[in-house]
Amino acid sequence: MIIAVPKETGKLEKRVALIPETAKQLVDKNFDVWIEKDAGHASNFLDSAYEEAGAKVIADRDKLFSEADLLLSILTPPEEDLQKLKKDSVLVCFLWALQNEELVEKLQSLGVTSLGMDAIPRISRAQNMDALSSMSSIAGYKAALIGANELDRYLPMMMTAAGTIAPAKVLVLGAGVAGLQAIATAKRLGAKVEAFDIRPEVKEQVESLGGTFVEVPDVGEDTETDSGYAKELSEDKQERQRQVIHEHAQKSNIIITTALIPGRPAPLLITKEMVRDMQPGSVVVDIAAEQGGNCELTEPGESVLKHEVKIIGPLDLPSRLAYHASKLYSKNMLALLNLLIDEEGELNFDFEDEIILKTTITHHGEIISPMLKESES
Known part of the structure; x- marks a missing residue:
């Protein structure tokens, strides 16, 4: 052969x-x-x-x-x-x-x-074959580094003779393999990390990495497929989720979006109104750019400045490592x-x-x- x-x-x-x-x-x-x-x-x-x-x-x-x-x-x-x-x-x-x-x-x-x-199905027997998880882990790691590199601030808290600098705030949307790696990497770099996912069962994983889990109250439906992916929510639930994300986005210096639904366009999580309300100099790294992006203003493969916020839509994260x-x-x-x-x-x-x-x-x-x-x- x-x-x-x-x-x-x-x-x-x-x-x-x-x-x-x-x-x-x-x-x-x-x-x-x-x-x-x-x-x-x-x-x-x-x-x-x-x-x-x-x-x-x-x-x-x-x-x-x-x-x-x-x-x-x-x-x-x-x-x-x-x-x-x-x-x-x-x-x-x-x-x-x-x-x-x-x-x-x-x-x-x-x-x-x-x-x-x-x-390849996401079952325990197939873990050593799961290329999606392998590549997602790399993408999450690299996305955190890109966000840190593009931000014009320190990530960790710094105590200097000129005064104390507060740690940067990182918001990770989606706590799958890529999101969890992004959380872990941003936390190691010293940032204060929050994470959102529609699946409440990932809360423990987020907290084990030192992140704070952002919850949307009363989602009230099954949010995970048999394969372990997040399900697409009904429109009213999506709107409630966006309201919570909007509130946290305003306080974040870096947002890393990782949400994907197999066989479907990436769900919209960051609207142009949210970007407009973010702090000048903030950074959005949209891992889902290849599937259309989680941010409404993402341009796949490009880095653009919108409302004084840098939005990066990388298409080659695994290839960068x-x-x-x-x-x-x-x-x-x-x-x-x-x-x-x-x-x-x-x-x-x-x-x-x-x-x-x-x-x-x-x-x-x-x-x-x-x-x-x-x-x-």
Whole structure:
């Protein structure tokens, strides 16, 4: 079996799907591992390291795609590359199938089996495969650093001969993996941290990191999906939530927004009226920019100044820590392959296994994913 890793073509993408360490583990299991030339260069994994691990460095991209049995990548390769994949080959990457109906249809028509790293279920047995959590943790950490860097104030309390400076106030919206990491990082930097989430059950996690949990009274409905994500609230509940956020936003120096709903645009949490009422010089870092953003004034991929507030909509947070992001993603990928490949070294699509069932999007020209089937019905 040829396991191939292409160089990512995304404009801001610096990660690589396999690092030399995990490539060697696959080589030791007698797989042929092909790495496109310079695939790991942007994340400081050089071709020589892959060759030392026993992988083969391939300069011919067409050859890599056309002969791959199993193709591993971060982002979905461009359509012109997908066309080169042979029938019954397997593609594993971030697919975001709910938002990419045409891509799913293309993979069906090509007869390519596809697995979405974004579709791995959030169950205890799949924790070591959960690439979304790995990347979200990096995004939350980096967002806190960006906020601190862009703010024209100290984060910690400072006692100086000229007087005492109060700590900066950071508000984190969304206490999932990214939000919790943002809370922990901002707290380590000395800020006073508040956090909001519609799921009251995360209060204990927020407080364990030293943050103060902001509660919306009388939400009065189930706020979490079976997969552990926040549910979208009814409009009147959303309005009540915005009122509470507005009150706290006015007192915050940095707001970090992290709220996402799978398969849906990011929920609106920060309105233009809230931005207008924030203190001059405040900073909003909108992690959800790629899905439209949690802030009404976010411009994805840009840093803009609105009402004297800097609003940053980064699209490449995991890539800004490409070395460790690649390392974590690679280990997530290896854990999935260890489940998918049997003792004889063959791919075994056992759809009785919840992880394989929910992660597989297409197989032999059919849609397998229960999530997609539900969305079609």
